Amino acid sequence: xxxxxxxxxxxxxxxxxxxxxxxxxxxxxxxxxxxxxxxxxxxxxxxxxxxxxxxxxxxxxxxxxxxxxxxxxxxxxxxxxxxxxxxxxxxxxxxxxxxxxxxxxxxxxxxxx
Amino acid sequence: xxxxxxxxxxxxxxxxxxxxxxxxxxxxxxxxxxxxxxxxxxxxxxxxxxxxxxxxxxxxxxxxxxxxxxxxxxxxxxxxxxxxxxxxxxxxxxxxxxxxxxxxxxxxxxxxxxxxxxx
Numbered sequence: 001x002x003x004x005x006x007x008x009x010x011x012x013x014x015x016x017x018x019x020x021x022x023x024x025x026x027x028x029x030x031x032x033x034x035x036x037x038x039x040x041x042x043x044x045x046x047x048x049x050x051x052x053x054x055x056x057x058x059x060x061x062x063x064x065x066x067x068x069x070x071x072x073x074x075x076x077x078x079x080x081x082x083x084x085x086x087x088x089x090x091x092x093x094x095x096x097x098x099x100x101x102x103x104x105x106x107x108x109x110x111x112x113x
Numbered sequence: 114x115x116x117x118x119x120x121x122x123x124x125x126x127x128x129x130x131x132x133x134x135x136x137x138x139x140x141x142x143x144x145x146x147x148x149x150x151x152x153x154x155x156x157x158x159x160x161x162x163x164x165x166x167x168x169x170x171x172x173x174x175x176x177x178x179x180x181x182x183x184x185x186x187x188x189x190x191x192x193x194x195x196x197x198x199x200x201x202x203x204x205x206x207x208x209x210x211x212x213x214x215x216x217x218x219x220x221x222x223x224x225x226x227x228x229x230x231x232x
Contacts, residue, residue, distance in 0.1 A: 040218040049208055049222035097216045101174040104158040
């Protein structure tokens with residue numbers, strides 16, 4: 001099984017400042033035949049289901065603000081919020097879809113400082 | 114617009130079974146997979162398995178093998194997840210989620226169904 005490890009568990013950032021979340025996979029999720037990273041990011045707010053934010057490690061889902069960006073390749077990935085807004089307070093999860101069982105990181109809680 | 118609407122909360126005793134439904138609308142039901150993911154209180158997300166609604170083929174996570182059954186009724190565009198021999202640590206919110214391919218991201222998700230296992 002591919003183990004997904006996120007860091008930090010939580011972070012507090014001032015409004016307008018940058019927030020950076022890391023996700024590391026125990027093996028590469030880069031598929032060599034198409035050069036794509038099988039990695040997604042989700043946002044989850046309290047009492048709501050997760051919402052897809054990014055897929056293929058760096059492609060923003062339609063409607064996701066451009067202050068959110070995903071980067072990385074192979075085993076190391078990052079979700080960056082360039083300028084934190086109040087509505088971004090949530091838990092963020094990474095997920096690999098390279099192989100079954102599909103697995104998620106433990107989540108990173110983003111709060112306002 | 115694509116929607117997945119799940120059945121309501123359940124309370125079950127240890128050893129019982131529970132079946133959660135997930136009704137799809139806004140897309141061709143048989144053109145996608147439905148996955149089931151659970152989230153224990155205050156915890157992370159755990160993938161349970163998936164069903165190909167075109168073929169009916171399933172793939173379950175090893176930890177649920179023998180206890181979970183995923184099915185689909187294409188006439189009413191509804192997927193089901195049944196979990197048997199319930200234990201207290203099965204208490205969680207159970208989500209259904211759609212994917213286009215077998216190895217894919219999930220979008221959208223159902224609203225979640227809380228299953229509480231308690232004597």
